[in-house]
Amino acid sequence: MDRADTRLPPSAADSVTALYAEHAVGLVRLAVVLVGDRASAEDIVQDAFLGLYRRWDDLPDTSFPLAYLRASVLNGCRTALRRRARLGFRPPAAGTVTDTPVESAESRALLSEEQRTVAIALRRLPERQRAALVLRYYLDLSEDEIARTMGVSRGTVKSATHRGLAAIGRTLKGGS
Amino acid sequence: MTPAEDLVRSTTRAIADTVTEAPPLRLPAPAHPADGARSRGARRLRNWLAPLTVAIAVAAIAASLLVVRDFTGGHTAPSTTATTGPDGTPRYYVELKPTGTGASPTPNALVIGDALTGSTLATIQPPAGQSFFGVVAAADDRTFVVDTLPFGGQLNLIEPRTWYLLRLAPGTGAPAQLSRLPLPSLSYVTALALSTSGDELAIASGGAEALGTVGKLAPGVLRLYSVTTGKLLRTWTSTDQSAFDVDGIAGENTQDLTWIDDDHGIAFLSAPGHFGTAPARQKLTETLHVLNVTAPGDSLLGDSRVVWSQTTTQAADFGPTICSWEADVLVSADGKTIVCPSVSVSAAAAGKGERWTLRWLAYSTSAPTAASTLFTVTINQASSAAPLMYSQWIGVKTIIADWYLYNDGMSGEPHIGVISNGHFTPLPVPVLSLPGLNEPGIAW
Numbered sequence: 174m175d176r177a178d179t180r181l182p183p184s185a186a187d188s189v190t191a192l193y194a195e196h197a198v199g200l201v202r203l204a205v206v207l208v209g210d211r212a213s214a215e216d217i218v219q220d221a222f223l224g225l226y227r228r229w230d231d232l233p234d235t236s237f238p239l240a241y242l243r244a245s246v247l248n249g250c251r252t253a254l255r256r257r258a259r260l261g262f263r264p265p266a267a268g269t270v271t272d273t274p275v276e277s278a279e280s281r282a283l284l285s286e287e288q289r290t291v292a293i294a295l296r297r298l299p300e301r302q303r304a305a306l307v308l309r310y311y312l313d314l315s316e317d318e319i320a321r322t323m324g325v326s327r328g329t330v331k332s333a334t335h336r337g338l339a340a341i342g343r344t345l346k347g348g349s
Numbered sequence: 350m351t352p353a354e355d356l357v358r359s360t361t362r363a364i365a366d367t368v369t370e371a372p373p374l375r376l377p378a379p380a381h382p383a384d385g386a387r388s389r390g391a392r393r394l395r396n397w398l399a400p401l402t403v404a405i406a407v408a409a410i411a412a413s414l415l416v417v418r419d420f421t422g423g424h425t426a427p428s429t430t431a432t433t434g435p436d437g438t439p440r441y442y443v444e445l446k447p448t449g450t451g452a453s454p455t456p457n458a459l460v461i462g463d464a465l466t467g468s469t470l471a472t473i474q475p476p477a478g479q480s481f482f483g484v485v486a487a488a489d490d491r492t493f494v495v496d497t498l499p500f501g502g503q504l505n506l507i508e509p510r511t512w513y514l515l516r517l518a519p520g521t522g523a524p525a526q527l528s529r530l531p532l533p534s535l536s537y538v539t540a541l542a543l544s545t546s547g548d549e550l551a552i553a554s555g556g557a558e559a560l561g562t563v564g565k566l567a568p569g570v571l572r573l574y575s576v577t578t579g580k581l582l583r584t585w586t587s588t589d590q591s592a593f594d595v596d597g598i599a600g601e602n603t604q605d606l607t608w609i610d611d612d613h614g615i616a617f618l619s620a621p622g623h624f625g626t627a628p629a630r631q632k633l634t635e636t637l638h639v640l641n642v643t644a645p646g647d648s649l650l651g652d653s654r655v656v657w658s659q660t661t662t663q664a665a666d667f668g669p670t671i672c673s674w675e676a677d678v679l680v681s682a683d684g685k686t687i688v689c690p691s692v693s694v695s696a697a698a699a700g701k702g703e704r705w706t707l708r709w710l711a712y713s714t715s716a717p718t719a720a721s722t723l724f725t726v727t728i729n730q731a732s733s734a735a736p737l738m739y740s741q742w743i744g745v746k747t748i749i750a751d752w753y754l755y756n757d758g759m760s761g762e763p764h765i766g767v768i769s770n771g772h773f774t775p776l777p778v779p780v781l782s783l784p785g786l787n788e789p790g791i792a793w
Contacts, residue, residue, distance in 0.1 A: 186376055189374070189376065190374055190376070193371075193374040197371035197374070198368060198369070198370060198371050200371075201368050201371045202365035202366075202368045203365070205364060205365060205367065205368050206361045206364050206365050211367070211368065214368070215371065215372055218371065219372075219374070219375060222374055222376075223375075223376065223377070226376055226377075283363060284360065284363055284364075287356060288356060288359060288360040288363060291353075291356045291357060291360040292360050292364060295357070295360070295361070306357055306361075307361055310354060310357040310358040310361060311357075311358065311361035311362060311365060338351070338353050338354065338357070341353050341356070341357060342351075342353045345352075345353060345356070
C-alpha cells in the first residue's frame with residue numbers, strides 16, 4: 174500500500190498546532206478557573222488538543238474546532254475533579270481562606286477578601302453549577318452556547334446557573 | 350447584573366489572568382502506516398455494520414411491536430383516521446426518554462404514548478452508540494420524523510444526524526414502524542419542523558450553533574427536504590451568525606421552526622447581535638420572521654418578513670409583562686398569534702421562600718406590542734428554586750405546556766397539560782425526563 178495514502182495528512186498537525194497557538198492560553202485560563210491549579214489545567218488542554226489531532230480526519234466539519242476544544246476541556250476538568258473526589262479531596266469550607274492550597278490559582282491571583290470567598294464558594298459548587306457559572310460569567314456565553322458546550326439542555330443550564338448564583342449569594346451573606 | 354454576578358465575573362477573570370502563556374504543544378509522531386490502514390479498514394467495517402446494528406438493536410428490544418426496514422420510497426400521506434386526545438390535543442405523542450436514571454447523561458429512547466388513555470404503545474431503544482435526539486410531528490397524529498446523534502458519554506451537536514421516519518399504526522400488530530430516511534447526514538443542526546402534511550422536513554443549521562466562534566462568521570442555513578425522496582428542495586442562507594435564535598436542544602426542536610399557513614410559510618426566531626460581546630448580551634432583541642416557501646429567493650433574512658420583535662434585558666428576566674430572557678417564542682399555525690413564557694418573583698410571607706408567578710403571554714401579529722395573559726400560576730417556593738417552562742402550539746387553538754418549579758434537591762412536580770380559556774388541564778402523560786437533567790422532548 175502506498176505510504177502516502179495511509180499517513181495522517183500533514184495538514185492535521187499544522188492545523189492543530191496553529192489552533193494551539195491561537196487558543197491554548199484561553200483554554201488553559203478556562204481550565205484553571207474550573208480546576209483551580211495550573212498544572213492540571215495545562216495537562217487537560219494538552220489532552221484536548223491531542224484528541225482533536227487524533228480525530229481531525231474524522232470530524233464532520235473542522236470549521237469550528239473551538240467548540241470541540243471547549244467541550245473537551247470541560248470534559249477533562251470534569252474527569253480531573255471526579256478523580257480528586259475519589260482520592261478524598263475536599264474543597265475548603267467557605268471563609269476559611271487559609272485552607273486554600275498555596276499553589277492554587279486563587280492564591281496567586283490578586284483577589285479581594287470578597288473575591289476570595291467567591292473563589293472558594295465556586296470550588297464548593299457541584300461541577301455542573303460551577304461550569305455553568307464559569308461559562309456564563311467568565312466566557313460570556315449565552316445559555317444556548319453553554320448548553321452545547323456542556324452537552325446538556327438549556328433548562329439544565331438555567332437551573333444550574335440559578336442555583337450556583339443562589340449558593341454564592343448565601344455564602345456572601347454568611348450562610349453555609 | 351447582581352453583585353453576586355459581578356463578583357463571579359471579576360473573580361473568575363482575576364484567576365484566569367494568572368495564566369499568561371501555555372507550554373508547547375506535544376503531538377505524537379505520525380502513526381505507523383499499518384495503523385492507518387487498520388484504522389481505515391475498521392471504519393469501513395463500522396460503516397457497513399451500521400445499518401445492521403440499527404436493525405438488530407431496535408428489533409431486539411421490541412420485535413413484536415416494531416417493523417424496521419430500509420426506506421425505499423413511497424408516499425407518506427397522513428392517515429385520515431386521526432382521533433383526538435383530551436381538549437383537542439392529538440391523541441398520540443412521541444417522547445424522548447433517557448435510558449438511564451442517574452445524573453450522568455444517557456442515550457435517549459423513544460416512547461410512543463396515548464394521551465387519551467395514558468398508556469404506552471411502544472418503546473424504541475436507540476441504535477447502539479446513538480441517542481435519539483430530535484422528534485417532530487406532522488398534523489395527522491401518525492407521522493413523525495426522528496433523528497439520532499452519536500452518543501459517547503454526552504451529546505455533541507457537531508456530530509452528524511441520521512434521519513428516520515416513524516409511522517404509528519395504533520391497534521395493529523405493529524403499532525410503530527421506524528424507517529431510515531434517505532436524507533443526508535447533517536452537522537450543526539439546530540432545529541427541525543415537519544410540515545403538517547408530513548411530506549417536507551425543514552432543517553435549520555449553523556448560525557448560533559457554531560458555539561465558540563463568537564466574532565467569526567457562521568452562516569445560518571435553512572434547508573427543505575422531501576421526506577419521501579430525500580431530495581433537497583430549497584435552501585435559504587444568511588451570513589448573520591444570529592440568523593437563528595436557536596435552541597437545538599432535545600425537546601426544543603419544535604419551537605424554533607414552525608410551519609404556518611397550510612405549509613406555505615415557515616416561521617423562525619432570530620436574535621441579531623445576540624452573539625456579540627458582553628455588553629451586547631445585556632440587551633436582547635428577538636425577531637420572529639416568516640418565510641414564504643413558495644416565493645422565489647434564497648436569502649433567509651432578506652426574503653422573510655418580520656412579524657414580531659421584542660427587546661429584553663437580563664435585568665428584566667423576571668419581569669411580569671414581557672417574555673423572559675432568551676424565552677422560547679411560539680407561533681400559531683395560522684401565523685396570527687405568538688405565545689411566550691414570562692416569570693416574575695417576589696418575596697413571600699416569612700418562612701415561605703419566594704412567590705413565583707409563571708405566565709403565558711400572547712401577542713397578536715397585527716398588534717405585536719400588546720400582550721394578553723393566557724394562563725397564570727403562582728407558587729411559593731424556596732429562594733433557590735428555578736422555573737422551567739416549555740410549550741408547544743398545536744394548530745391554532747391548542748397550547749400544550751409543561752412547566753416545573755423545583756428546588757435545591759432537584760425535586761419538584763412537573764406538569765404537562767393544555768392551556769385553554771385561562772385554565773390548565775393536566776394530561777395523563779408521564780414526564781419521562783428528570784427535571785433539570787433533560788428536557789421533556791416530546792412531539793404531538
